[in-house]
Amino acid sequence: MSCTSCGTETGGKPNGCKSNGGCSTGGCNRMNVHDWLTNLPLSDEDSMCRVIEVSFNHGSRKDFYRNSTVHLFEKGDLVTVEGVSGFDTGEVSLSGELVRLQLKKKGVEENNPEIKRILRRAGDRDLELMKQNKAREPQALTRARSIARQLKLEMKLAEVEFQADGRKATFFYTADGRVDFRELIKIYASEFKVKVEMKQIGARQEAAKVGGIGSCGRELCCSTWLTSFKSVTTIAARYQNLSINQTKLSGQCGRLKCCLNYELDTYLDALQGFPDNADILETAKGNALLIKKDIFRNLMWYILPDSNKQYPLSIVTVRKIKEMNAKGVKPEALETEELVSSKPKEVEPDFVDVVGQISLRSLEKNDKRRKFKQREQRDQQDRNRGNAKSAPRPPQQQNQPRPTIRKDRDKGKTN
Known part of the structure; x- marks a missing residue:
């Protein structure tokens, strides 16, 4: 999914939306965040957070890195960080005091020595090398799928991600059970000449990497902001009085939609006022x-x-x-409630049954009448202009009576 109003330049920043490196729609940088504390004044620079959150592959993967340099990085800056037997290039997604809240949320210690370091600001050479290795990913994914199919492994490759320096490749796959890919790793290492890492993901993570539009008309939650995937059961649909239709309740990942849990707590709170054991x-x-x-x-x-x-x-x-x-008493009938709709009542228009009243003859008559009226109007205009077709009779002849023919009933003669 990409934003149609912006494009990515060589520097890696969208040039259309002017959001300084991150598109607000989430298409150019998935899992995009906004630093609400960016304008917070710092009382002591020594106590500021030196850990920075860096996103890779357009936001599909994020990690924390320690800023051991003298540079101050802001959101949207491209940096080169420590990788596996080399370096990797990513985009700063979060910096400042808000990173401490993210560290607390993820359960990561700020002074953890295992946090890797930021090496430098990404240069032209780093960006060119990253661009070359990223161009290898589509072809590598196609070749990797064919190799897995030849080995008859019950797995599905979802994505291949190359490190910026091209020394490591991570293969993301989905599988229903355990997969013995020891032979597969050897073939991948000799085929692509890189260090291979296999990482199994779920169906929801696969849908997040692929992206798409949900039935609500918005981008998928898993590919824009949702990071924790809680289990969803049909009980959530029953509490909300939804029909148990697997087709409508399932998302693009084939699992139940994550949004079934969004309003579940509200329904559970409302159901507490209903009597128990009233089935x-x-x-x-x-x-x-x-x-x-x-x-x-x-x-x-x-x-x-x-x-x-x-x-x-x-x-x-x-x-x-x-x-x-x-008390052992059974009512004779159930006192039902009168249902009053809050919607305004629609006024039905009065329709007339005109079937059989219109025919070709009636249409022809109306056409003739219309033409006759048009001709009369033209004649009247010509008379007013003095261009009448027939001249009027002389005045001495206008008052003279016309000769009549009268029959004499008695004589049988005509005068």
Whole structure:
């Protein structure tokens, strides 16, 4: 996923969105963050955090590095850090006091000696070498998949990431079980001439690396901001009264959507006000079974045996019936609540059935009438201009009566 309004220059910064090295949409730099403490004044420079968070491969991987140089790095700066038997080049994603909060969140000690160091600010030679090795990744991924297929290994390669100096390659793969890739590592090392590291990831991590658009119309949460993947079960869907449809509840990774857990706590808090052990209500017509709970209206829907009608009952009504059942009393009927919709009532327009009233003949008549009126209008305009086609009669002839033919009934003659 990439932002259509910006492009990456040789320096590695987008030139369109003007966000100083990080696109706000998350497409140019996944897992992008904003340093809210960047303008915080420091009282003591010696006590400032010397650890910097660096992202690699457009934000798909992040790590902490100690700034042992005299330079002050800000977000978006390209730096060269210590790698495996060489160096690697990444982008500063976070610096300053906010890094201490991230270290505490990740459970990493600030004075941990195992934290690698930042070597220098990335130069032209480092960037050119990184660009050459990154160009090898698509071809290496295709070749690595074909080799794994030839060895008949039950695994799927998701991504290949080369170190900036080209001395190490990390192969990310997904598998349902354990995979014996000892022979595979030997072939990869001889094929690509690099140090090979195999790292197994889950289906959600694979979807985060691939990226995409979810059914909500936004970028996938796992590829933009979500870092901790908690387990999601169908119980979360049942609490929210969602239909158990595996197709609609599954994400692009094939697992249940992570967003099912977002509002689960709110639903659980709302369900605490509903009575417990109210799945069955005893009535004179039989046992009413609970089919769903509506937390927005505080209603509980029941259905009677041998009937398809649903009865919405309020929480107060259900508690009264439970108290009656505890005393051995069964109500004759269920007092349902009147459902009032908050939506405005739509006014249906009045339609007229005109089937059979329009025919070709009626259309032809209307066409003729229209043409006749147009011709009359043209004639009237010509008369007003004095260009009438027929001249008027002389005035002496206008008052003279016209000759008539009269029949004499008695004589049978015509005068």
